[in-house]
Amino acid sequence: MASITGSTIKIAAGPRFAKQSKVVSGFSGQKLVSFSGRQSFPSVRLQRLQICCAAKPETVDKVCQIVKKQLALTDDTSVTGDSKFTDLGADSLDTVEIVMGLEEAFGISVEEDSAQSIATVQDAADLIEELVAKS
DSSP states (O other), X not given: OOOOTXXXXXXXXXXXXXXXXXXXXXXXXXXXXXXXXXXOEEOOOGGGOEEEOOXXXXXXXXXXXXXXXXXXXXXXXXOOTTOBTTTTTXXXXXXXXXXXXXXXXXXXXXXXXXXXXXXXXXXXXXXXXXXHHHO
16 A cells, blocks of 8 residues: 655646645555645545656756766657657666666666666656655
8 A cells, every 4th residue: 555645746636625735644545635725525436547656847858868868768769758668669778777877877776676667767756756855
């Protein structure tokens, strides 16, 4: 069970409830969400929510540059936060090299379990910001 208690997130559950909010209990499919100016209420099922805990655009851009460099992609190759490493032609060895490049560039250490969960540029940027915040 992942825990994002206390994290500020943006939840879009229709125009009426599209606000920044704070998670006030654990994250396990259903949770209690506190909206600004509103009472807390149990949220709808997770499948109906869009949760955005996105990294800063600068971090995503830097990760894109590192991915391009590690995979020797041309400048006209589009790499965005949604880009999957496999779609860019990366195999498992390339992914390891990307993670090593990210560790060096950001001065972090990524554990093997976390590295295996990285599939997109956005995944990598989010993980980097999480690790930088911890240190």
